[in-house]
Structure formats: C-alpha cells, structure tokens
Amino acid sequence: MHHFDYRQDRLYAEDIDISALAEKVGTPFYVYSEATLRRHIKVFSTAFADTDALVAYSVKANPNLAVLRILASEGAGADVVSAGELTRALHAGIAPEKIVFSGVGKTTEEMEAALNAEIYQFNVESAPELEALNNIAGDLDKIAPVAIRVNPDVAAGGHDKISTGRKEDKFGVPWTNARALYARAREMQNIRIKGVDLHIGSQIADLAPFETAFEKAAGLIKDLREDGCTIERLDLGGGLGIPYGAGTIPPHPNDYAELIKRVTAPLDVQLIFEPGRMIAGNAGLLVTKLVYVKEGEARKFLIVDAAMNDLIRPALYDAHHDIIPVKRDMDAVNARYDVVGPVCESSDYIAKARNLPEMAPGEYMAIMSAGAYGASQSSQYNTRPLIPEVLVNGDKHAIIRRRPTFDEMTALEHYPDWID
Numbered sequence: 001m002h003h004f005d006y007r008q009d010r011l012y013a014e015d016i017d018i019s020a021l022a023e024k025v026g027t028p029f030y031v032y033s034e035a036t037l038r039r040h041i042k043v044f045s046t047a048f049a050d051t052d053a054l055v056a057y058s059v060k061a062n063p064n065l066a067v068l069r070i071l072a073s074e075g076a077g078a079d080v081v082s083a084g085e086l087t088r089a090l091h092a093g094i095a096p097e098k099i100v101f102s103g104v105g106k107t108t109e110e111m112e113a114a115l116n117a118e119i120y121q122f123n124v125e126s127a128p129e130l131e132a133l134n135n136i137a138g139d140l141d142k143i144a145p146v147a148i149r150v151n152p153d154v155a156a157g158g159h160d161k162i163s164t165g166r167k168e169d170k171f172g173v174p175w176t177n178a179r180a181l182y183a184r185a186r187e188m189q190n191i192r193i194k195g196v197d198l199h200i201g202s203q204i205a206d207l208a209p210f211e212t213a214f215e216k217a218a219g220l221i222k223d224l225r226e227d228g229c230t231i232e233r234l235d236l237g238g239g240l241g242i243p244y245g246a247g248t249i250p251p252h253p254n255d256y257a258e259l260i261k262r263v264t265a266p267l268d269v270q271l272i273f274e275p276g277r278m279i280a281g282n283a284g285l286l287v288t289k290l291v292y293v294k295e296g297e298a299r300k301f302l303i304v305d306a307a308m309n310d311l312i313r314p315a316l317y318d319a320h321h322d323i324i325p326v327k328r329d330m331d332a333v334n335a336r337y338d339v340v341g342p343v344c345e346s347s348d349y350i351a352k353a354r355n356l357p358e359m360a361p362g363e364y365m366a367i368m369s370a371g372a373y374g375a376s377q378s379s380q381y382n383t384r385p386l387i388p389e390v391l392v393n394g395d396k397h398a399i400i401r402r403r404p405t406f407d408e409m410t411a412l413e414h415y416p417d418w419i420d
C-alpha cells in the first residue's frame with residue numbers, strides 16, 4: 001500500500017491533495033506520511049519480533065520532534081550522535097533505557113548529559129574516548145555501559161561519502177586493536193562492557209557486505225569471550241538501503257533479518273539496530289514549484305524553488321531522487337531537463353538530464369524519497385528560510401515545523417556596539 005499516490009491524476013499524501021496543501025502552506029515544503037512512518041518501523045520491528053532486539057531509530061535521518069514521538073509510540077528507541085539529538089529523543093518521550101549514543105567526537109558535556117540521563121549504551125569509537133568516558137563517569141560517580149564500535153574494514157554503502165566501515169574511514173576502533181582495547185576497558189572502574197558495535201555505511205543495497213561484517217563481529221565476540229569479557233549485546237548499526245526509483249532494489253528487512261538471525265543465533269546476544277533511512281526516507285517528499293523554464297545553450301533547465309540548502313543529497317552524493325508532477329498530464333510531451341534551484345552554486349541541482357513532462361511555471365513537482373537526510377541536512381544558505389515540514393494523517397495535516405520569519409532567521413545575530 002502506497003501512501004503517496006495519484007487519484008485522478010492528482011498526487012495525494014494519504015488523503016490530502018498535495019496541490020491544495022501547497023496552496024495553503026506555500027512551497028517549498030516537506031510532507032511526511034504518518035502511516036508510512038508507522039508501517040516502516042513496524043516492518044523492521046516485526047522482522048525481529050521473535051528476538052529481544054532494540055530498534056534504536058537513527059535520529060539524524062529525520063529528527064523532527066513529531067516524527068520521534070510517532071516512532072516512540074511504536075516502541076522505538078533512538079540512536080543519537082550529539083547532546084542535541086539526545087535532548088530531542090528524551091523530549092519526544094523516548095526512554096533513556098532505549099537510547100544509544102554513537103559518534104567519534106563526544107565531548108565532556110555530551111558524555112555528562114548522557115550519563116546523567118542514564119542512557120542504555122555508549123558506542124565508544126576510540127581509545128582516548130574510552131579513557132575520557134571512564135574519567136567523566138568517575139567524576140559523576142556513574143558506571144558507563146559501553147559497546148566498542150569496531151571497524152571491520154568492509155566496503156559498503158551507496159557512495160564513497162557514506163561508507164563508514166573501511167580502515168581509511170574515521171569510524172570505529174581498528175579491527176587489529178579491538179581485543180586490546182576491550183582488555184583495557186575491563187580494567188576501568190567506571191566502564192561496564194556490554195557489547196560490540198559496528199555500522200558499516202548507509203544506503204547499502206545488497207546483503208553481502210553486511211554478511212561479511214557481521215560474521216567478523218561474531219568471530220570477535222567469540223574471541224572476546226575467550227579473553228574473559230562478558231558480551232551481552234551486539235549493535236549492528238543501520239545502513240539498510242531503500243529504493244530511490246532508479247538503480248537496484250535493496251533487500252527487504254525480512255531477508256536482512258534472516259541473514260542476521262543465521263549469523264548471530266549461536267551468540268546469544270541482544271541485538272540492537274540503528275535504522276534511519278529505512279524508516280524515514282520513503283515516508284517523505286519535498287514539494288516544489290516551477291519558477292522558470294530556461295533554455296540554455298547546451299541544456300534545458302527547470303528552475304524550481306527548492307534548492308541544495310533544502311535537499312543537499314544530489315549535490316553531496318550525486319544522489320538520485322525521482323521527480324514527479326503533482327498534477328499529472330498523461331498526454332504531456334517529455335523532454336530532458338536539469339532540475340536546478342535558485343542557489344548560487346553550480347552544484348545546486350536536484351536532477352541532471354532527467355526525462356520529465358513539459359510543465360509551466362507555477363506547477364508543482366514532488367521530489368520523492370526525501371524523508372531522510374532531507375530536512376535534517378538543510379541550511380539557511382543564501383538566507384533562504386528553513387522550509388516547513390508537514391505531517392499528514394489520513395485527511396488531517398499539521399505543520400510540524402513552520403517557516404521562520406526573517407527576524408527569527410537573524411535572531412542570533414547582533415551589530416557590534418562600535419558600529420553605528
């Protein structure tokens with residue numbers, strides 16, 4: 001069942017006519033389907049329902065408080081990477097005992113906040129971080145529950161810039177140092193080893209790299225247990241890809257689950273997952289308006305009112321997002337266009353050389369699969385306001401983040417007193 005679909009050639013988000021919504025909210029804006037968010041978290045959780053797995057939604061994918069609250073109501077935990085994300089997760093009602101904290105650069109203040117909140121697990125990414133966490137926990141008279149994130153040196157991920165598990169990546173502890181670091185951790189007064197963690201990349205479209213990495217992790221757990229470590233948990237990170245319209249179709253969560261259960265069954269560990277894109281990506285789209293059709297010397301451009309500051313994935317990762325008209329005309333003639341925004345950068349594009357129906361200025365388009373790493377990676381570059389996020393539930397909608405005013409956009413700025 002699709003929650004973004006045409007009815008009589010008009011695109012709907014659940015039971016909401018997107019053209020009518022665009023007239024009301026003004027473009028550009030994000031629309032999320034609550035039913036899709038709920039369906040995705042359920043599909044993932046159900047695949048592991050026969051285990052005691054913790055599904056810790058990766059907040060960075062889409063950190064809107066309403067999105068977090070919806071996922072919390074489905075029982076999800078959270079994977080956070082900053083004090084800000086931790087605060088969001090707690091604010092939205094996610095229990096601290098379902099929160100894991102990842103990231104290579106946790107600061108003293110962030111560790112203190114997470115220790116005071118009594119989160120479930122710190123995913124520690126280096127030896128100096130482990131020392132710091134032990135000291136800070138000692139100062140607070142707390143015990144930090146820890147998994148060490150290991151780097152299995154496996155290539156995976158939809159793009160060089162989103163691979164995280166190769167030895168040249170900054171993430172995780174080098175495989176060859178892992179056992180020694182666990183041995184060191186065991187000596188630390190304020191560290192309690194709970195498990196092993198890894199996350200090898202994002203938008204991973206086949207199971208093979210997962211299998212290689214997870215087999216390695218299983219081997220490490222056996223070695224660590226031989227060394228006398230108690231390993232109760234295995235955090236497998238996120239990374240499962242989603243269909244973006246073009247290219248390969250990633251594996252279904254059920255197949256991913258089957259592989260994982262096969263590899264981890266002998267280990268008797270609690271599994272932890274940190275899915276982000278898989279939950280939010282296809283639950284959202286970005287609605288934009290055609291401003292001008294420009295005939296260049298070499299290309300035709302559709303200049304739209306959404307730009308790289310709203311959705312940076314094409315500029316950053318050459319990512320493909322399907323683009324479809326909000327009002328479909330089955331008889332329209334197609335042509336090849338670059339779809340670009342108004343930002344003053346050549347990398348400000350949404351699509352290159354894309355076959356699209358001819359459209360007139362004022363018409364709306366939907367940029368698909370934009371629910372993850374869309375709003376969360378947006379900025380005010382070119383002093384363009386952050387765009388609204390709208391949540392749809394059946395025939396209801398709510399603006400879950402509104403467009404700021406100019407005064408709000410500049411509220412943190414001040415003229416120094418020595419300038420008149």
Ligand SMILES: Cc1ncc(COP(=O)(O)O)c(C=O)c1O
Pocket residue numbers: 058061079102103199201202203237238239240274275276277278
């Ligand atoms: C540590 C960690 N966990 C989870 C995720 C979520 O990944 P994805 O959105 O690909 O599921 C990321 C981002 O890649 C991450 O860095």
Ligand SMILES: N[C@@H](CCCC[NH3+])C(=O)O
Pocket residue numbers: 060162202203313317372373377
């Ligand atoms: N932000 C990326 C993926 C990286 C995820 C964070 N580790 C994307 O849009 O595809």
